[in-house]
Amino acid sequence: MTATNAAAAESDAEARSILERAAAASFPPLHAVHHLLSVGVCVRCIFRMFGAFSHACSCASLTVSFFHSFLEEHDDSAKGGPCSCLSTDESCCSICFGILLPTCHQDEGVVPFDDISRIDIITSMVSQAIQREGYQIDGFSLEISLPAVVAANERAIRLYMKEKYGSENWFKDEMFSQQTMSAKEGLRLLIAPSLEKQLGVKHGNNSFRIRLTYTHDDASLKLKSLLPNDSNRKRKAESREGNDTRRNSTYDDKQTLSEADSFIHKSLEGIQDKEFCSLFKLPPEKVSKPCHLVISFLRSPIYIGGRYLKLSRNVSQSCWIIDDERMGEASVEVKHTASESRPNPTS
Numbered sequence: 001m002t003a004t005n006a007a008a009a010e011s012d013a014e015a016r017s018i019l020e021r022a023a024a025a026s027f028p029p030l031h032a033v034h035h036l037l038s039v040g041v042c043v044r045c046i047f048r049m050f051g052a053f054s055h056a057c058s059c060a061s062l063t064v065s066f067f068h069s070f071l072e073e074h075d076d077s078a079k080g081g082p083c084s085c086l087s088t089d090e091s092c093c094s095i096c097f098g099i100l101l102p103t104c105h106q107d108e109g110v111v112p113f114d115d116i117s118r119i120d121i122i123t124s125m126v127s128q129a130i131q132r133e134g135y136q137i138d139g140f141s142l143e144i145s146l147p148a149v150v151a152a153n154e155r156a157i158r159l160y161m162k163e164k165y166g167s168e169n170w171f172k173d174e175m176f177s178q179q180t181m182s183a184k185e186g187l188r189l190l191i192a193p194s195l196e197k198q199l200g201v202k203h204g205n206n207s208f209r210i211r212l213t214y215t216h217d218d219a220s221l222k223l224k225s226l227l228p229n230d231s232n233r234k235r236k237a238e239s240r241e242g243n244d245t246r247r248n249s250t251y252d253d254k255q256t257l258s259e260a261d262s263f264i265h266k267s268l269e270g271i272q273d274k275e276f277c278s279l280f281k282l283p284p285e286k287v288s289k290p291c292h293l294v295i296s297f298l299r300s301p302i303y304i305g306g307r308y309l310k311l312s313r314n315v316s317q318s319c320w321i322i323d324d325e326r327m328g329e330a331s332v333e334v335k336h337t338a339s340e341s342r343p344n345p346t347s
Contacts, residue, residue, distance in 0.1 A: 019062075019070045022052040028050065029168075032165055040093060040285075041093060042093035042100060045100060049154070051181070091287065092287050094284045095157055097291045098291060099146065099214055099290075099291055100187060102118050102121075119194050122191065123194040124198060126195060127195070130210075135297060137199065138201055139206035140203060141209050142192055144187055144188060145214065146214050147214060147219065148264035149223045154180075156281070156282050156284045157283055163282065207300035208299050209298040213293070213294045213296065214291040226279050312329075316328050316332070318331055319333050
């Protein structure tokens with residue numbers, strides 16, 4: 001057995017052990033888990049929703065096909081005939097839009113990632129951008145922004161599960177709130193260790209901030225159109241933008257995105273479950289287009305203060321120029337090294 005085959009066998013054994021522990025502990029019946037796969041929920045979102053994500057996030061063998069094979073062994077409903085969860089199309093997770101299992105984050109089209117290195121490819125892009133822009137860092141903090149539609153889709157899946165399995169003895173409505181890890185925290189748990197390895201520094205509270213901004217314009221626009229009072233919000237936003245002449249296009253784009261996400265989150269909080277079910281399709285539709293990722297870096301400014309004594313009247317405060325001719329020997333404004341490099345006029 002080659003080293004590659006041995007590593008693959010070890011990874012498969014780890015995945016099987018994780019699935020067996022999850023099935024015996026936090027998972028609902030396997031037929032319900034299989035149904036989540038069939039409606040487009042990715043493996044990592046399933047583990048995240050049922051409190052087993054921290055054990056499974058680093059295991060590369062936990063693919064849909066491996067998960068389905070496990071279900072076939074332990075659940076009769078998963079046996080026989082073609083299964084929609086094994087479709088070969090390019091659809092993304094119906095909750096996270098491929099954020100936790102990325103398929104592509106490049107503008108030139110869908111790029112098939114090797115499953116073992118999907119997260120490593122994202123962190124490699126971050127590392128290359130840091131090197132290209134010349135940052136020198138001794139650590140980093142990670143900021144993640146996800147589209148509000150991810151939270152809406154997760155709620156839709158929860159209500160769909162309640163609608164479908166609420167009458168069964170195993171189902172408890174509070175199981176999700178007690179066990180679910182947010183998609184943002186799940187992504188942080190996936191990316192931070194890989195970034196530490198790529199950059200050679202530790203993740204923590206640091207002045208150098210790596211910001212990952214995920215957006216999905218199509219899904220966000222569709223969601224906003226379904227929410228009540230959206231037209232009133234648009235009129236208010238347009239009025240504010242029209243009265244503020246200092247804004248530029250970049251500022252407007254960021255501000256509009258921030259206002260839209262804030263509005264969606266606030267609106268979702270105010271909608272009761274019954275109204276939510278009447279507004280949104282349960283379960284949410286599968287999507288073929290992944291989220292768009294923008295990587296940016298921020299560093300907290302460093303301020304340097306000091307004092308000085310000016311002991312000569314011949315040294316001006318700032319550079320003194322009359323008729324394009326510099327007057328005086330030097331100035332406080334000019335660096336000391338620059339004044340030293342000037343030729344001595346008396347020599």
